[in-house]
Amino acid sequence: DVKVTQSSRYLVKRTGEKVFLECVQDMDHENMFWYRQDPGLGLRLIYFSYDVKMKEKGDIPEGYSVSREKKERFSLILESASTNQTSMYLCASSLFRGGATEAFFGQGTRLTVV
Amino acid sequence: AQSVAQPEDQVNVAEGNPLTVKCTYSVSGNPYLFWYVQYPNRGLQFLLKYITGDNLVKGSYGFEAEFNKSQTSFHLKKPSALVSDSALYFCAVRDSNRDDKIIFGKGTRLHILP
Numbered sequence: 593d594v595k596v597t598q599s600s601r602y603l604v605k606r607t608g609e610k611v612f613l614e615c616v617q618d619m620d621h622e623n624m625f626w627y628r629q630d631p632g633l634g635l636r637l638i639y640f641s642y643d644v645k646m647k648e649k650g651d652i653p654e655g656y657s658v659s660r661e662k663k664e665r666f667s668l669i670l671e672s673a674s675t676n677q678t679s680m681y682l683c684a685s686s687l688f689r690g691g692a693t694e695a696f697f698g699q700g701t702r703l704t705v706v
Numbered sequence: 707a708q709s710v711a712q713p714e715d716q717v718n719v720a721e722g723n724p725l726t727v728k729c730t731y732s733v734s735g736n737p738y739l740f741w742y743v744q745y746p747n748r749g750l751q752f753l754l755k756y757i758t759g760d761n762l763v764k765g766s767y768g769f770e771a772e773f774n775k776s777q778t779s780f781h782l783k784k785p786s787a788l789v790s791d792s793a794l795y796f797c798a799v800r801d802s803n804r805d806d807k808i809i810f811g812k813g814t815r816l817h818i819l820p
Contacts, residue, residue: 596749625808632715634812635750635796650807682749686808692738692757692800695808697749 595619598683598698605705611670613701615683622688624666625695626650626658629680641666673705708733708801712811719787720819727782727795727814735803739780741771744794744813753795756780767791787818 599614617624623642627635627650637650639658647658655677659667666685670677680702684695709732719725731737738757742750754765761773771782782795797811 627810632812634712635810637807637809640807684750684808692755694740694752694755695750695798696752697742699749700747702747 596683596685596696596698598681598701600701601699603701603703605670605673605703607674607705609670609673609705611673611703611705613668613670613681613683613703615666615668615698616664617666617685617696618664619685619687619696620663621685621696622663623686623693623695624660625684625686626656626666626668627682627684628652629682629700635682638668673703675705677703678705679703708799708804708807708809710797710799710809710811712795712797712814714814715812716815716817718817718819721789722786725784725787725791725816725818727797727816729780729782729797729811730778731780731797731799732778733799733801733803735801737778737780738800738802739771739773740798740800740808741765741769741780741782742796742798742810743767744796750796753782789818789820792816792818 596617625640626638641660657669683698686695687693711730740755741753756773764770
């Protein structure tokens with residue numbers, strides 16, 4: 593089974609802190625994604641990556657950056673956390689770039705910025 | 707631009723009755739369509755997908771979905787609902803003309819009443 597692991601289930605950070613959310617997948621998937629989930633808004637794509645050191649902006653990249661130094665690891669970085677970044681963050685991976693391959697999700701990180 | 711709409715925020719169904727969760731989509735090319743389920747405080751779990759071929763797709767936990775090209779719909783169905791089906795359901799689409807993003811709907815909360 594594919595396993596996507598997010599480093600933390602719950603995080604509480606202070607406004608202005610630099611925050612790192614880590615995600616690791618163990619099935620040699622090419623694609624990795626970061627979404628945030630908010631009530632009534634569903635899942636919104638922040639960034640995605642289809643190869644090491646490659647990244648593409650999603651629909652809401654402002655205030656975020658990403659890093660993919662190794663194929664299995666995709667990190668989301670909040671350069672200066674703000675209260676409006678309080679949310680559930682979901683990492684996902686899929687086998688190929690494009691095509692009909694489904695995404696596999698981690699368990700999510702609930703981030704609270706105070 | 708590709709998009710997904712789930713017109714119902716919440717659907718209530720009595721246990722044992724058939725259920726339908728609605729989804730419509732918009733893409734420029736051919737669609738790859740997906741359904742996911744999310745239980746409380748968990749990540750998303752893949753249920754089923756449509757690639758091509760038979761318009762009726764069967765998936766996990768007795769769920770199925772019907773692809774209708776003329777109505778650009780991909781409704782999720784189950785002949786007999788269980789209380790344990792209560793969860794948040796997401797429809798998603800990937801455009802065959804674009805090999806990158808998977809776009810999700812806002813989600814529909816399904817309540818199965820005992």
